[in-house]
Amino acid sequence: MSNVVVKIDGVSLPYTGANDLPVGITYAIDDPDAPGTVSGTRGERNIVIPATKEAQGIYGEFVQGGRWKPSARHRKPARIEVDGLPVFRGTAQLAEVNGGAGVSGRAPVGYKAALIGNNGAWFAAFQAMKLSDVVHTYVEGEDFTEVWAAAHVDADPDADKYGLILAKLRDFETATEVKYSEHTLFVFVRAVLRDAFAAAGYTFQSDYFDSEEGKRWIHALPARPISEDFTAGLVLYMEDENNTTPLSTLGGAPTLIKIQGTASANNAGLFYDPLTGFYTVQFSGHYTLTYGGSGDENNAYFVLDDALNNVGLISWPLGEVKQSVTVFLTQGQLIGLYGGGPIGATAKRSLFAITPAFEFGENYTIDLGLLCGPDWTLDQFYLGLVAVFNLQTTTDNDAGVVRCEPSDAYRTAGTRVQGFYLENDREDITGRVDLGRVAAYKADYKMKQYYGLEWATDSGDENAEALEQTAKIKTYGARYDFGVEFAEGEDGRTVPYFVKTVHYKADNLRHPDSGVTPQLPIFQKALLSSAVTKAVETEPRLLYYAGRRGGADGYVRVAGSVTPYDYPAAFMVNYNDDGTQADPSLSFAMETTDLGHTVDGLLIRFHFQELARRQRGTLAEEWVFWRAHHIMNLSFRRKYLINGAAWLLKRIETWVPGASGATKTILQRDEAPTVDDTLNIVNTALRGIITNE
């Protein structure tokens, strides 16, 4: 009989049940049938805790509607120990309270708490978090000026969280040169991961994302029409029916009209102060100013700043007027409505409105959060990365550490690096298999012959579509041929969240001293050949940040200078690589650069072993004795040996703390691809580059 202790929020609690804890805990890494998903330890059911005083201390009475304990519903650290060994480290969340008869009403008799373990807690948090929540604090209060941009075109992945790259977002002001403010903002993926996990209460660890390659993945944030959710907060609409402010005589210094909003007012952000009569600009950018009044008094209205500088129109309206103009305002600027009129005139009926007309560009105040799509949630962002790099994730709730790595060993910069599944950590469990139970060793026969991995195309991306036409395997796509013994057809995975970016050779921008023609990613959706003056919304783009490399990616002409400019380069595939850069590629396929260099694709680098495992896939449902100390030291990164063959641990199903029997354990045979298997990879025939601008 084991001594099982349940601790929630550090308090040791009794539980309702017979001998064993009435909770089966499933320890899982991912679903072998559905690679690319994130799962983890989870309690299979709720635990019922008697309403002792200790429990009430945590959850309160709850059934007493008037008893207010806001923290009762919060997730709390939970821990289950068997004979002192921690076997479950996660969180518990109150699900239900059973009410019995109390002296003067209901009294709690039992608390039902759901146990959430391993990856569950942070993934649930990610579902409720947006990318903008994380990145909006990266730059605060700074304007995107030419000077600012010039100072940020050389981002360091170790020191910076964001930076600028050169990409084609819309037509350059001058077709043959670039301005610094025509660069595109981005955030480093690693920085986002670190901050996102920190926001969820975890420390993010990854050898891969700390590697020279891994730290250079970026999430581009191209300029886009800024969401109305944000601009609505800056809107001003003030109107008085009969403002009595006496106006100065026309031709003299105009009088500030303080509008009280007696007829109607929309001062959402309270940025207009009726006492001072000024609207304080919060965010540098374009605004549409509207003013007007009744013309019967022959009054004149002006939109001026506090120094009486004209920032909009000055007009002498005739009759009832309402005029609008779009101008650029700088944050901190104080804007007011001024007026003048005949002797003895008052402002009478007055109207003053300011509406943001934002399209991010030069001199705008930078808020990276505003460059994120409103539906860019962190769970999808993470699943996108999982799909690209075939990541596996495990969480140590006790230490508050999340570790994620590509599943299997991969090569980077000519070196082979351990993946999530450690090749040197092995444990022989042959003697712990309960041969008395019937095991099932399953052949995976449900797959289709082909398994495709590909990137989605952004809706309306005419440049990408023009390259793809009717090709079966789209740009950057590849598929794996499992063999004719599987059913005809294809299934596979399209990267969620991120979409593909194609490139072009920017011959127009090329500096005469440039050895190569610069290759730029294309974010504009309209064809390159068409004129594009406005940025449009795009789906998230993942790129490799090469940065400024002394001309290895070519030089462009920069406005106001004759010096060749080695712009910050970024790409999915570097078609300018002759092999000396050895840049990684985001294409699933093997790509050949313009200089004949072959670049390994994501499939062969990160997915190959997974596919080999599925192809020869034996999935075992074994019965294994897991004792508390095994569970305490459980590692999904370890390979488990049974009779000299290595298996990956996928799931321990419903392990009951303190129980003595064997537990059903799902294992996947650890296969590896052979030289011959490379013949099973079918690469796309397309290349993600437009050579004629």
Place this chain on the structure above:
Amino acid sequence: MASIVSQPATVVSAHRPVEYLVDSDTTASVIEKAVITVYDAAFDSVIGTYRQDWERRAGSGPAYSYRFRCDIAGLVRSLLAPFSSERSEVFLPFGTKTALAAKNSLSVYAKIRFLYRNLQNTLDDFGVELTSNTTTVFNVAQQHRELQTLSPYIAASGRLLMLDAPTRGIPVAEGEAYSLAFVCNTNITTMRLRVVQTNGVEDVAYLDTQLSGIVTNTNKRVQVVGVGPRNLNAIPDTGWLDNFNILLDAGIREYRIDFGSGDAATYTALTGAARFVMQDTCEGTNIRLHWLNTRGGVDAFSFDAIRIEETEGKSADAVRALPWPHDREAKRMFKTGTEQRDGWRVETRIISADQARYVAGLLGAVEVYMETPYEQFYTPVYIVDGKIEIDDSEKVGSILKFQVLQSNEVITHQM
């Protein structure tokens, strides 16, 4: 240097691990798997391939050597007798003096290659191949308390044990057959028959078994010789050395069989002796069963105390509509799915614990045949699961009771 650290002995049982322990070279290459290809040594043909993962590595890096372990017992066992589809060769056909039980053993060797991760991170051949010694695996099961070596059965010298369950005297009657198996690994040419007559006089005769002419004397194959009175009495005098034969009949009290080399004058025994005790019997009133014992040989016993022949049938009911106009002979209820099975309930006489233990081997035997006097075929039967008392300290001996069913059911008509 890559090496086979340990490998199975020259002769081993298939019912224990047949295991190779292999070390790769010490190398900076990442060796991941060993491919162990198992060959049938007789034909140099591949019979199975394993891809094993290393279980530990040694070295301080970046160069390591990797250790692999591979047990091929399951593969070999699947290729050795018995098979559900055929009678094992150790059940000697009536009228045959000797036979070779080729499927009782298999000589194998393994070639081991290593797979490492090449520059493309795929598994590639490391270019080193190791070849193991040849091991002969027998379907001889030894129990947990016994020595695991097979040398008592297969030693190149000394007296070899027979592949039967040892008893102090195997009861046998005139007209009954007995298949005696042993591993032929020495130059055995002659069988010696020593008898003790009912009057106490001893006599001896020699049979040229011609084993050396049938098999190479070192090929470690299982040889079967018919040594029951039914087998030996059928051999004409001319089949015996010096044309001298001893008829095993009511005048013989017991006899012993061993095998060796030489003739009457020079005979040297190379095996242990099997002792048979002649029984009085009334032919046709008993049930004589031969079964595959745990050594891969054959044991036999006649159940001559009680033999109750049984037949049991089962069927399902079916009802059909009566014809109109009514036919008085028309059937309304009839049988479907009729099955009938013949069998016997048998009991031994009071027998010693030693004999009871010998007979109890029937319970675990997967292959059992019934011998019918004068018939030249075996009747396949199976023993119904059950429990028997081998020894009882309060009694002078044991009476064993079994239920025996014919493997083949009675062929019945079906409606």
